[in-house]
Amino acid sequence: xxxxxxxxxxxxxxxxxxxxxxxxxxxxxxxxxxxxxxxxxxxxxxxxxxxxxxxxxxxxxxxxxxxxxxxxxxxxxxxxxxxxxxxxxxxxxxxxxxxxxxxxxxxxxxxxxxxxxxxxxxxxxxxxxxxxxxxxxxxxxxxxxxxxxxxxxxxxxxx
Amino acid sequence: xxxxxxxxxxxxxxxxxxxxxxxxxxxxxxxxxxxxxxxxxxxxxxxxxxxxxxxxxxxxxxxxxxxxxxxxxxxxxxxxxxxxxxxxxxxxxxxxxxxxxxxxxxxxxxxxxxxxxxxxxxxxxxxxxxxxxx
Numbered sequence: 001x002x003x004x005x006x007x008x009x010x011x012x013x014x015x016x017x018x019x020x021x022x023x024x025x026x027x028x029x030x031x032x033x034x035x036x037x038x039x040x041x042x043x044x045x046x047x048x049x050x051x052x053x054x055x056x057x058x059x060x061x062x063x064x065x066x067x068x069x070x071x072x073x074x075x076x077x078x079x080x081x082x083x084x085x086x087x088x089x090x091x092x093x094x095x096x097x098x099x100x101x102x103x104x105x106x107x108x109x110x111x112x113x114x115x116x117x118x119x120x121x122x123x124x125x126x127x128x129x130x131x132x133x134x135x136x137x138x139x140x141x142x143x144x145x146x147x148x149x150x151x152x153x154x155x156x157x158x159x
Numbered sequence: 160x161x162x163x164x165x166x167x168x169x170x171x172x173x174x175x176x177x178x179x180x181x182x183x184x185x186x187x188x189x190x191x192x193x194x195x196x197x198x199x200x201x202x203x204x205x206x207x208x209x210x211x212x213x214x215x216x217x218x219x220x221x222x223x224x225x226x227x228x229x230x231x232x233x234x235x236x237x238x239x240x241x242x243x244x245x246x247x248x249x250x251x252x253x254x255x256x257x258x259x260x261x262x263x264x265x266x267x268x269x270x271x272x273x274x275x276x277x278x279x280x281x282x283x284x285x286x287x288x289x290x291x292x293x
Binding site for chain 2: 021022025026028029030031032033040042046048049051062070127128132137139140143146
């Protein structure tokens with residue numbers, strides 16, 4: 001594949017459809033993703049922002065468990081970020097437990113690891129769907145002390 | 160299926176992390192971010208010669224409207240969360256956006272930063288529940 005220099009001319013096209021522009025975007029997006037393959041797992045590192053600016057990337061471990069299960073784990077990164085800023089995690093015990101229960105696919109294990117389970121559906125795994133869900137959950141957990149708090153009910157109860 | 164085959168599958172998935180199509184005002188980006196089965200799309204455009212903007216599109220506000228019943232109740236919450244990540248919330252267009260100079264942030268950093276805020280706002284239920292804890 002041709003290497004595309006990042007200039008507006010390459011990114012933005014003049015016609016209704018220009019596959020080169022799309023390719024250039026894909027290349028720039030992939031440049032920010034580092035994938036290290038081990039014998040039994042992948043380590044995928046992507047840009048990640050914590051508002052205290054102490055973290056600019058996060059690594060998820062993707063590991064097949066069996067034919068029907070793949071696990072995505074943050075190796076404790078999200079809770080470590082929260083702990084560094086909030087001091088201790090005990091105050092979040094109830095929330096984390098409810099969070100895991102409500103989500104269903106998340107579990108917190110020893111060493112503060114947060115793990116998301118991706119089950120196969122009709123023999124297929126939605127790895128990327130699980131990956132971005134994990135990115136969302138890591139963002140939520142790492143910043144659990146910073147959210148604006150509200151009494152409103154988001155689902156089914158907006159006033 | 161062997162572990163190796165599954166690893167191949169996982170690895171290969173990242174080749175198609177999004178689908179992008181150019182048009183005369185920028186790039187339409189179909190992400191692999193889903194809420195309740197609804198796919199989210201972004202749009203990238205040039206706002207100045209060296210400044211780009213990536214923003215959510217109709218798919219996001221339609222889903223948010225459905226999920227919250229009334230997005231208007233959450234403007235302040237969304238704006239506050241977004242601001243912490245350097246992301247803007249447009250109350251009129253109901254879109255999250257990140258505007259960045261090419262020498263200050265890469266496309267990848269901007270894309271994932273927007274994805275983080277979309278992920279947080281799209282999962283509002285988690286921290287709203289947090290508030291209800293004493």
